[in-house]
Amino acid sequence: MxxxxxxxxTFPKPRSVSVAFNNAVRLYGGNPGRSSHYLSRQAARIVYETREEIASLFDGQPESVVFTLNATYALNIAINALRKKNGLVLISNFEHNAVLRPVAYGGEYEVFDASGSDDEVITAFTSALAFKPSLVVCNHISNLCGKVLPVERIGKICHDNRIPFIIDASQSAGRRCLSLRETYADAICAPGHKGLYGAQGSGFVIFADKYREGASELFPFVHGGNGVNSLEQFMPDFLPERFEGGTLPTPAIAALCAGIGEVKRIxxxxxxxxxxxxxxxxxxxxxxxxxxxxxxxxxxxxxxxxxxxxxxxxxxxxxxxxxxxxxxxxxxxxxxxxxxxxxxxxxxxxxxxxxxxxxxxxxxxxxxxxx
Amino acid sequence: MTCLITMRSETYALRAERVLKNRGISAKKIKLDGEYSLRGCSYGIQLDCRNRAVALSVLNEINLPYSDIRSL
CATH class of the missing domain: 3.90.1150.10 (Aspartate Aminotransferase, domain 1)
Structure with missing residues (x-):
């Protein structure tokens, strides 16, 4: 085959990934963040270590890593958190439905042409700022043809114009160096099961450092229990737990941790x-x-x-x-x-x-x- | 004497434990008793009170928020 x-x-996965997944199921199957017993603590530890691995890969902080089931959930979280009510969203003409659909569902959007050279893309993007977007979302690498968007330059322009910027790193995570700081991105969204070699059922958003203290203004996409401030009616006002309702997929996260280890090794x-x-x-x-x-x-x-x-x-x-x-x-x-x-x-x-x-x-x- | 520093969540407690250990300060993440967790389930770190000042300075250095400090 x-x-x-x-x-x-990605397939096949490195052997260390299946070993990590298997170990999580067999050896530390407790619910992370819920109980104080050994198995729960072990599960919480592997979840935290994975946050550290992701943070080091994308130049962010471990507590700014929000786990999701996949990149689509990650993008839905980030887009809903950062888009302004009635605000227009600017996207590229290479976006996957994971970007197009949540953007189209939530309101107005416009598309800029990203098919040319980097300079041509920047010219098209700059012209599209006339639409006065309140949010920009674009992928780093197209899932169709390998087209790489100049996200550092786009991010700098967004930063200078005070427009939040989300990067869909579905195809680039693990395949291209990508930094929250160098791209001025407000959030990077990625699956765990593609270039990071994790298991299906893992994904994440990593938010910029500034949202660690400003998360109360971000609209949570999922509401529910997460083992934090459980007497309160609403989700915590800090990352990552503001966006993590319900039990996390510990085996998939453990597999992702091992997958990132392989990326770092190679x-x-x-x-x-x-x-x-x-x-x-x-x-x-x-x-x-x-x-x-x-x-x-x-x-x-x-x-x-x-x-x-x-x-x-x-x-x-x-x-x-x-x-x-x-x-x-x-x-x-x-x-x-x-x-x-x-x-x-x-x-x-x-x-x-x-x-x-x-x-x-x-x-x-x-x-x-x-x- | 043992001191308890209350953290926002288990994630923050784990980071505090990790960072302090890297600086040579022994700390242990714990789930707090109800009397220390009025908002519901909460986490903190336990450490020797003699290390309290250094520990707080490390947490401040990396901007890791904490809420309450007690001697047990």
Whole structure:
């Protein structure tokens, strides 16, 4: 089996991840933050250690890390917390539905063009500030084509204009260096199960330091018990517990902790280098196959393409028949597909992880060459 | 004598415990008895009162909020 659907979720996971998940289930299955017995304390400790790991990766504070089930929940929390009532939200034309839907549901939004060079993106973004957004949300790397947005420059402009800025790091966490401070971001949202190699069921928001004391103004998305100030009717007015209602998924969080450990072991720059090399090999190989169209050749380890005369679903099915896992369709990203001008039915996406090899890429190219 | 510093939550208590240990100050996170937790379930850290001043200075240095300090 050759797995090239790592933009959806990475697979296989490092062995340390499954060991950590298994240990959490078997050895410290208490409810973190609830009881004072040994098993609860052990669970709380691994949850806290994971907050530390995330904080060190994104240049923030452990108590500003809010755990969620995935990036979508994280983005819903951050968007609802930071958007102003009746305020317009500015997003890019590569946003996933995890951004588009909560933004569209909550009120007005506008879209800026992020398909050009960094300078062109900044020009488009600056022009779009005429809409007077009260919040900016954009991804760091597109889930369709590997396009990297200049989030440091966007964040600086937001900072200078006092506009809150949220980064969707779903595709970049673990794959690109990303800092709360260097991007001036108010919040970074990410899944645990993609580039950080954790288990599904983990995700997080890490808020900027300033919200540690100003969290009372942030609207909580979920209300419920969390073992803190339990005699009070409302959620605590501080991070992270303001946003953490209900039992946390300790096994998935423990797995995420181990996954981040693997990222740190390999190092983010090495992961970026290796995935880019595989992506380049794939793009170059596809480009010379007659009848194959590659969309948005932006580099990176995620490549979008179609084969003339065949639906994306049909191509994905034939690859699956040959033991190759890719994803077809619209990838929950209608804005991005419109931007890249893909046909009805979408396109085929192949996305690598650092655990893929040149052989995996060449095998996919061989199968497509035979068509 | 043992001192008790009340923290906002278990997360803050764990960070305080970790940071103090890194500075060579022994501290232990505990769940507070009801008499010290009027808002409901709360957490704090226990430490030797002789280390209280240094501990508070470390917590202030990293802007880690605490609420109540008692001698037990």
């Amino acid at each position: 050759i797995y090239l659907d790592n933009a959806a979720t 190092t983010v720059p090495n992961i970026e280098y290796l995935e880019n090399a595989l992506g380049r090999r794939l793009t170059e190989g596809l480009s010379v196959i007659r009848g194959v169209t590659v969309y948005g050749n932006y580099g990176g380890g995620t490549v979008l393409f179609n084969v003339d005369g065949q639906s994306s679903e049909n191509v994905a099915r034939q690859l699956d028949d040959n033991g190759i896992c890719v994803r077809s369709g619209y990838h929950c990203c209608p804005l991005g597909h419109r931007t890249l001008n893909t046909p009805q039915g979408g396109a085929v996406r192949a996305s690598v992880s650092v655990f893929n090899t040149k052989y995996d890429i060449d095998r996919l190219l061989t199968v497509l060459n035979k068509k």
